Amino acid sequence: MADGKIIHVVGTGTIGEPLIGLLCDAKDELGIDEVTFYKHSPVLTDRPKVKGLTKRGANLAVSEEKVKEFQELGTEPMYEAEEAIKRATVIIDCTPKGTGLMNKEKYYNRYKNKIKGFLAQGSEFGFGKMYAVGINDDAITPKDQFIHIVSCNTHNIAVVIHTLAMENKKNRLTEGRFLCMRRANDISQVKSFIPAPEVGTHKDEKMGTHHAVDVNQLYKTMGIDLNVFSSALKLNTQYMHSIWYDVKLDKKITKDEAIQRFIDNPRVAVTYKKAANLVFSFGREHGHYGRILDQTVVVLPTIHVLNEREVIGFCFTPQDGNSILSSISAAERFLYPESYKEKLQCLGAFLLQEV
Numbered sequence: 001m002a003d004g005k006i007i008h009v010v011g012t013g014t015i016g017e018p019l020i021g022l023l024c025d026a027k028d029e030l031g032i033d034e035v036t037f038y039k040h041s042p043v044l045t046d047r048p049k050v051k052g053l054t055k056r057g058a059n060l061a062v063s064e065e066k067v068k069e070f071q072e073l074g075t076e077p078m079y080e081a082e083e084a085i086k087r088a089t090v091i092i093d094c095t096p097k098g099t100g101l102m103n104k105e106k107y108y109n110r111y112k113n114k115i116k117g118f119l120a121q122g123s124e125f126g127f128g129k130m131y132a133v134g135i136n137d138d139a140i141t142p143k144d145q146f147i148h149i150v151s152c153n154t155h156n157i158a159v160v161i162h163t164l165a166m167e168n169k170k171n172r173l174t175e176g177r178f179l180c181m182r183r184a185n186d187i188s189q190v191k192s193f194i195p196a197p198e199v200g201t202h203k204d205e206k207m208g209t210h211h212a213v214d215v216n217q218l219y220k221t222m223g224i225d226l227n228v229f230s231s232a233l234k235l236n237t238q239y240m241h242s243i244w245y246d247v248k249l250d251k252k253i254t255k256d257e258a259i260q261r262f263i264d265n266p267r268v269a270v271t272y273k274k275a276a277n278l279v280f281s282f283g284r285e286h287g288h289y290g291r292i293l294d295q296t297v298v299v300l301p302t303i304h305v306l307n308e309r310e311v312i313g314f315c316f317t318p319q320d321g322n323s324i325l326s327s328i329s330a331a332e333r334f335l336y337p338e339s340y341k342e343k344l345q346c347l348g349a350f351l352l353q354e355v
Contacts, residue, residue, distance in 0.1 A: 004033030008088035016094035018289035029346035117334030139221035241317035292318035
Protein backbone atom coordinates (compact mmCIF):
# COMPACT_ATOMS: atom_id res chain seq x y z
CA MET A 1 0.00 0.00 0.00
CA ALA A 2 2.96 2.34 0.54
CA ASP A 3 3.10 2.85 -3.26
CA GLY A 4 -0.64 3.59 -3.44
CA LYS A 5 -2.48 6.91 -3.42
CA ILE A 6 -2.52 7.88 0.25
CA ILE A 7 -3.93 11.07 1.75
CA HIS A 8 -2.67 11.96 5.21
CA VAL A 9 -4.64 14.53 7.24
CA VAL A 10 -2.85 16.25 10.13
CA GLY A 11 -5.28 17.36 12.82
CA THR A 12 -8.84 16.38 13.72
CA GLY A 13 -10.46 19.73 14.53
CA THR A 14 -13.38 21.56 12.93
CA ILE A 15 -11.95 21.04 9.41
CA GLY A 16 -9.87 17.89 9.91
CA GLU A 17 -12.60 15.64 11.30
CA PRO A 18 -15.27 16.19 8.59
CA LEU A 19 -12.55 16.19 5.90
CA ILE A 20 -11.29 12.76 7.00
CA GLY A 21 -14.91 11.52 7.10
CA LEU A 22 -15.67 12.72 3.56
CA LEU A 23 -12.39 11.34 2.16
CA CYS A 24 -13.26 7.94 3.64
CA ASP A 25 -16.87 7.97 2.42
CA ALA A 26 -15.90 8.99 -1.14
CA LYS A 27 -12.63 7.02 -1.18
CA ASP A 28 -13.48 4.71 -4.09
CA GLU A 29 -14.94 7.43 -6.34
CA LEU A 30 -11.97 9.70 -5.61
CA GLY A 31 -9.49 6.89 -6.33
CA ILE A 32 -7.85 6.99 -2.89
CA ASP A 33 -6.20 3.80 -1.62
CA GLU A 34 -5.82 4.84 2.01
CA VAL A 35 -6.71 7.72 4.34
CA THR A 36 -4.48 8.24 7.38
CA PHE A 37 -4.70 10.93 10.05
CA TYR A 38 -2.52 12.33 12.82
CA LYS A 39 -3.94 12.98 16.29
CA HIS A 40 -1.73 14.98 18.62
CA SER A 41 -3.18 14.43 22.09
CA PRO A 42 -4.65 11.28 23.67
CA VAL A 43 -7.74 12.95 25.17
CA LEU A 44 -10.45 10.81 26.74
CA THR A 45 -13.29 12.99 25.43
CA ASP A 46 -11.88 12.67 21.87
CA ARG A 47 -11.99 8.86 22.00
CA PRO A 48 -15.42 8.57 20.31
CA LYS A 49 -14.22 10.85 17.49
CA VAL A 50 -11.07 8.78 16.89
CA LYS A 51 -13.02 5.54 17.01
CA GLY A 52 -15.62 6.97 14.63
CA LEU A 53 -12.96 7.94 12.09
CA THR A 54 -11.18 4.57 12.28
CA LYS A 55 -14.55 2.86 11.87
CA ARG A 56 -15.04 4.79 8.64
CA GLY A 57 -11.74 3.34 7.41
CA ALA A 58 -9.11 5.96 8.32
CA ASN A 59 -5.86 4.79 9.95
CA LEU A 60 -4.55 6.57 13.05
CA ALA A 61 -1.00 7.93 13.36
CA VAL A 62 0.44 9.29 16.62
CA SER A 63 3.85 10.38 17.89
CA GLU A 64 6.05 7.53 19.07
CA GLU A 65 6.10 8.62 22.72
CA LYS A 66 2.29 8.69 22.89
CA VAL A 67 1.52 5.25 21.41
CA LYS A 68 1.04 3.66 24.84
CA GLU A 69 -1.31 6.44 26.02
CA PHE A 70 -3.49 6.04 22.92
CA GLN A 71 -3.56 2.28 23.43
CA GLU A 72 -4.63 2.78 27.03
CA LEU A 73 -7.57 4.80 25.72
CA GLY A 74 -8.60 1.83 23.61
CA THR A 75 -7.50 3.41 20.31
CA GLU A 76 -4.90 1.47 18.34
CA PRO A 77 -2.47 3.61 16.28
CA MET A 78 -1.52 2.10 12.93
CA TYR A 79 1.49 4.34 12.25
CA GLU A 80 4.04 6.52 13.98
CA ALA A 81 3.65 10.22 13.06
CA GLU A 82 6.66 10.65 10.78
CA GLU A 83 6.15 7.23 9.21
CA ALA A 84 2.65 8.36 8.13
CA ILE A 85 4.14 11.50 6.56
CA LYS A 86 6.75 9.46 4.65
CA ARG A 87 4.09 7.07 3.28
CA ALA A 88 1.73 9.81 2.07
CA THR A 89 1.13 10.93 -1.51
CA VAL A 90 -0.61 14.15 -0.39
CA ILE A 91 -0.65 15.80 3.05
CA ILE A 92 -3.46 18.08 4.21
CA ASP A 93 -2.52 20.06 7.32
CA CYS A 94 -5.56 21.10 9.39
CA THR A 95 -3.76 22.17 12.54
CA PRO A 96 -4.40 25.47 14.41
CA LYS A 97 -2.93 28.78 13.21
CA GLY A 98 0.85 28.76 12.81
CA THR A 99 1.34 25.02 13.26
CA GLY A 100 1.15 24.31 9.51
CA LEU A 101 4.09 26.62 8.82
CA MET A 102 6.01 25.01 11.67
CA ASN A 103 5.29 21.53 10.30
CA LYS A 104 6.46 22.67 6.86
CA GLU A 105 9.86 23.67 8.28
CA LYS A 106 10.16 20.66 10.58
CA TYR A 107 8.84 17.84 8.36
CA TYR A 108 7.35 18.66 4.96
CA ASN A 109 10.40 20.32 3.38
CA ARG A 110 12.39 17.17 4.15
CA TYR A 111 10.01 14.98 2.15
CA LYS A 112 9.09 17.27 -0.75
CA ASN A 113 11.08 15.15 -3.20
CA LYS A 114 8.93 12.13 -2.35
CA ILE A 115 5.46 13.58 -1.63
CA LYS A 116 3.42 15.05 -4.49
CA GLY A 117 1.67 17.85 -2.63
CA PHE A 118 1.12 19.66 0.66
CA LEU A 119 -1.92 21.69 1.69
CA ALA A 120 -2.53 23.92 4.72
CA GLN A 121 -5.70 25.63 5.91
CA GLY A 122 -6.78 29.13 6.81
CA SER A 123 -4.17 31.49 8.22
CA GLU A 124 -0.91 29.84 7.14
CA PHE A 125 0.48 32.73 5.08
CA GLY A 126 3.68 31.82 3.30
CA PHE A 127 2.86 28.12 3.23
CA GLY A 128 2.22 28.10 -0.52
CA LYS A 129 0.07 29.48 -3.33
CA MET A 130 -3.39 30.58 -2.19
CA TYR A 131 -6.29 28.56 -3.60
CA ALA A 132 -10.09 28.41 -3.64
CA VAL A 133 -11.77 25.94 -6.00
CA GLY A 134 -13.61 27.55 -8.90
CA ILE A 135 -11.91 30.89 -8.30
CA ASN A 136 -8.24 30.58 -9.29
CA ASP A 137 -7.88 27.01 -10.64
CA ASP A 138 -6.02 28.33 -13.70
CA ALA A 139 -3.38 29.93 -11.46
CA ILE A 140 -2.30 26.57 -10.02
CA THR A 141 0.59 25.05 -11.99
CA PRO A 142 2.45 21.72 -11.71
CA LYS A 143 5.24 23.68 -9.93
CA ASP A 144 2.91 24.57 -7.03
CA GLN A 145 3.66 21.78 -4.58
CA PHE A 146 2.60 23.77 -1.50
CA ILE A 147 -0.99 25.06 -1.52
CA HIS A 148 -2.60 27.41 0.99
CA ILE A 149 -6.36 26.80 1.20
CA VAL A 150 -7.88 30.19 2.05
CA SER A 151 -10.22 30.72 4.99
CA CYS A 152 -13.98 30.21 4.91
CA ASN A 153 -14.81 33.94 4.79
CA THR A 154 -12.21 34.48 2.04
CA HIS A 155 -13.98 31.77 0.02
CA ASN A 156 -17.28 33.57 0.57
CA ILE A 157 -16.09 37.05 -0.46
CA ALA A 158 -14.17 35.56 -3.40
CA VAL A 159 -17.20 33.75 -4.81
CA VAL A 160 -19.50 36.79 -4.41
CA ILE A 161 -16.98 38.84 -6.45
CA HIS A 162 -16.48 36.01 -8.93
CA THR A 163 -20.23 35.59 -9.48
CA LEU A 164 -21.14 39.27 -9.82
CA ALA A 165 -18.01 40.92 -11.20
CA MET A 166 -15.99 38.42 -13.28
CA GLU A 167 -17.02 38.07 -16.93
CA ASN A 168 -14.86 35.83 -19.13
CA LYS A 169 -11.90 36.52 -16.81
CA LYS A 170 -12.47 40.28 -17.14
CA ASN A 171 -12.73 42.17 -13.84
CA ARG A 172 -15.86 44.36 -13.70
CA LEU A 173 -15.42 45.29 -10.03
CA THR A 174 -14.79 48.99 -9.34
CA GLU A 175 -15.17 48.74 -5.57
CA GLY A 176 -16.09 46.05 -3.04
CA ARG A 177 -17.04 46.61 0.61
CA PHE A 178 -17.61 43.73 3.02
CA LEU A 179 -18.66 43.48 6.65
CA CYS A 180 -17.81 40.08 8.15
CA MET A 181 -19.99 39.22 11.14
CA ARG A 182 -18.20 36.24 12.61
CA ARG A 183 -19.51 33.60 14.96
CA ALA A 184 -17.62 33.70 18.26
CA ASN A 185 -16.60 30.04 18.11
CA ASP A 186 -17.70 26.75 16.61
CA ILE A 187 -20.34 24.64 18.37
CA SER A 188 -17.61 22.02 18.85
CA GLN A 189 -15.52 24.49 20.87
CA VAL A 190 -15.92 25.56 24.51
CA LYS A 191 -13.35 28.39 24.56
CA SER A 192 -13.40 31.96 23.23
CA PHE A 193 -17.14 32.55 23.40
CA ILE A 194 -18.00 36.22 24.00
CA PRO A 195 -20.85 37.78 26.03
CA ALA A 196 -21.72 40.51 23.49
CA PRO A 197 -20.87 41.73 19.97
CA GLU A 198 -17.21 42.73 19.74
CA VAL A 199 -16.02 45.01 16.93
CA GLY A 200 -12.69 44.58 15.17
CA THR A 201 -10.09 47.16 14.17
CA HIS A 202 -8.77 47.97 10.69
CA LYS A 203 -5.16 46.82 10.79
CA ASP A 204 -4.47 47.21 7.07
CA GLU A 205 -4.33 50.86 6.00
CA LYS A 206 -5.68 50.20 2.52
CA MET A 207 -7.99 47.20 2.93
CA GLY A 208 -9.12 47.16 6.58
CA THR A 209 -9.24 43.64 8.01
CA HIS A 210 -7.39 40.55 6.78
CA HIS A 211 -10.50 39.32 4.92
CA ALA A 212 -10.09 41.89 2.12
CA VAL A 213 -6.31 41.47 2.18
CA ASP A 214 -6.73 37.70 1.73
CA VAL A 215 -9.19 37.96 -1.16
CA ASN A 216 -6.96 40.55 -2.84
CA GLN A 217 -3.96 38.18 -2.54
CA LEU A 218 -6.06 35.28 -3.86
CA TYR A 219 -7.05 37.24 -7.00
CA LYS A 220 -3.47 38.46 -7.45
CA THR A 221 -2.53 34.85 -8.30
CA MET A 222 -4.54 35.54 -11.50
CA GLY A 223 -2.99 38.98 -12.05
CA ILE A 224 -6.07 40.85 -10.78
CA ASP A 225 -5.69 43.65 -8.23
CA LEU A 226 -9.06 44.17 -6.52
CA ASN A 227 -10.26 47.40 -4.92
CA VAL A 228 -11.71 45.85 -1.75
CA PHE A 229 -12.16 46.84 1.89
CA SER A 230 -13.50 44.83 4.81
CA SER A 231 -14.55 45.33 8.41
CA ALA A 232 -15.29 42.63 10.97
CA LEU A 233 -17.05 42.00 14.23
CA LYS A 234 -17.67 38.94 16.36
CA LEU A 235 -21.19 38.03 17.39
CA ASN A 236 -22.16 36.02 20.47
CA THR A 237 -23.40 33.09 18.40
CA GLN A 238 -22.03 29.67 17.47
CA TYR A 239 -24.04 29.15 14.29
CA MET A 240 -22.53 30.78 11.19
CA HIS A 241 -20.55 33.74 9.93
CA SER A 242 -22.63 36.32 8.03
CA ILE A 243 -21.34 38.80 5.45
CA TRP A 244 -22.87 42.06 4.23
CA TYR A 245 -21.54 42.92 0.78
CA ASP A 246 -21.62 46.02 -1.41
CA VAL A 247 -20.25 45.28 -4.87
CA LYS A 248 -19.91 48.15 -7.38
CA LEU A 249 -19.52 47.28 -11.07
CA ASP A 250 -18.34 49.19 -14.15
CA LYS A 251 -21.48 48.13 -16.07
CA LYS A 252 -25.20 48.00 -15.47
CA ILE A 253 -26.87 45.06 -13.75
CA THR A 254 -30.48 44.42 -12.72
CA LYS A 255 -31.66 42.77 -9.53
CA ASP A 256 -33.01 39.81 -11.54
CA GLU A 257 -29.63 39.39 -13.28
CA ALA A 258 -27.79 39.42 -9.94
CA ILE A 259 -30.16 36.81 -8.51
CA GLN A 260 -29.83 34.61 -11.60
CA ARG A 261 -26.04 34.73 -11.48
CA PHE A 262 -26.06 33.39 -7.94
CA ILE A 263 -28.59 30.68 -8.88
CA ASP A 264 -26.49 29.62 -11.89
CA ASN A 265 -23.23 29.23 -9.94
CA PRO A 266 -23.02 25.55 -8.85
CA ARG A 267 -20.85 26.43 -5.84
CA VAL A 268 -23.36 28.95 -4.51
CA ALA A 269 -26.39 27.89 -2.47
CA VAL A 270 -29.32 30.29 -2.34
CA THR A 271 -31.92 30.64 0.38
CA TYR A 272 -35.07 32.52 1.33
CA LYS A 273 -34.29 31.91 5.01
CA LYS A 274 -33.08 34.99 6.86
CA ALA A 275 -31.95 33.41 10.16
CA ALA A 276 -28.52 31.81 10.48
CA ASN A 277 -29.82 29.07 12.78
CA LEU A 278 -32.29 27.89 10.10
CA VAL A 279 -29.54 27.72 7.47
CA PHE A 280 -27.18 26.00 9.92
CA SER A 281 -29.92 23.52 10.87
CA PHE A 282 -30.52 22.65 7.21
CA GLY A 283 -26.80 21.93 6.80
CA ARG A 284 -26.85 19.77 9.92
CA GLU A 285 -29.71 17.71 8.50
CA HIS A 286 -28.82 17.60 4.79
CA GLY A 287 -25.07 18.22 4.52
CA HIS A 288 -22.27 15.69 4.80
CA TYR A 289 -21.12 15.55 8.45
CA GLY A 290 -23.59 18.40 8.96
CA ARG A 291 -21.57 20.69 6.65
CA ILE A 292 -22.73 22.77 3.71
CA LEU A 293 -19.92 22.41 1.15
CA ASP A 294 -20.98 25.40 -0.99
CA GLN A 295 -18.77 28.48 -0.84
CA THR A 296 -21.61 30.73 0.27
CA VAL A 297 -25.33 30.73 1.06
CA VAL A 298 -26.80 33.87 -0.54
CA VAL A 299 -29.99 35.27 1.02
CA LEU A 300 -32.06 36.15 -2.06
CA PRO A 301 -34.63 38.49 -0.39
CA THR A 302 -31.78 40.77 0.76
CA ILE A 303 -30.38 41.43 -2.73
CA HIS A 304 -30.75 45.09 -3.72
CA VAL A 305 -29.40 47.00 -6.73
CA LEU A 306 -28.52 50.68 -6.30
CA ASN A 307 -27.81 53.10 -9.17
CA GLU A 308 -28.00 50.18 -11.65
CA ARG A 309 -24.39 49.21 -10.88
CA GLU A 310 -24.19 48.42 -7.17
CA VAL A 311 -25.31 45.06 -5.71
CA ILE A 312 -25.94 44.94 -1.96
CA GLY A 313 -27.03 42.00 0.17
CA PHE A 314 -26.33 39.44 2.88
CA CYS A 315 -24.95 35.91 2.75
CA PHE A 316 -23.93 33.23 5.23
CA THR A 317 -20.55 31.49 5.31
CA PRO A 318 -20.61 27.65 5.48
CA GLN A 319 -17.55 27.62 7.72
CA ASP A 320 -15.28 24.61 7.21
CA GLY A 321 -17.44 23.28 4.37
CA ASN A 322 -16.03 25.47 1.59
CA SER A 323 -12.46 24.83 2.78
CA ILE A 324 -13.11 21.07 2.72
CA LEU A 325 -14.25 21.22 -0.92
CA SER A 326 -11.14 23.18 -1.95
CA SER A 327 -8.89 20.81 0.02
CA ILE A 328 -10.24 17.72 -1.72
CA SER A 329 -10.08 19.47 -5.12
CA ALA A 330 -6.42 20.39 -4.61
CA ALA A 331 -5.56 16.91 -3.29
CA GLU A 332 -7.20 15.20 -6.28
CA ARG A 333 -5.28 17.47 -8.61
CA PHE A 334 -2.04 16.12 -7.12
CA LEU A 335 -3.26 12.51 -7.33
CA TYR A 336 -4.82 12.69 -10.80
CA PRO A 337 -3.45 15.72 -12.72
CA GLU A 338 -5.09 14.56 -15.96
CA SER A 339 -8.47 13.37 -14.68
CA TYR A 340 -9.14 15.14 -11.37
CA LYS A 341 -12.17 17.02 -12.75
CA GLU A 342 -13.94 13.73 -13.51
CA LYS A 343 -13.01 12.34 -10.09
CA LEU A 344 -14.45 15.41 -8.35
CA GLN A 345 -17.87 15.02 -9.95
CA CYS A 346 -18.83 12.61 -7.16
CA LEU A 347 -18.80 15.57 -4.74
CA GLY A 348 -21.52 17.34 -6.74
CA ALA A 349 -24.10 15.45 -4.70
CA PHE A 350 -22.91 17.27 -1.57
CA LEU A 351 -23.37 20.75 -3.07
CA LEU A 352 -26.76 22.18 -2.11
CA GLN A 353 -28.45 24.41 -4.69
CA GLU A 354 -31.05 25.75 -2.27
CA VAL A 355 -31.12 25.84 1.52
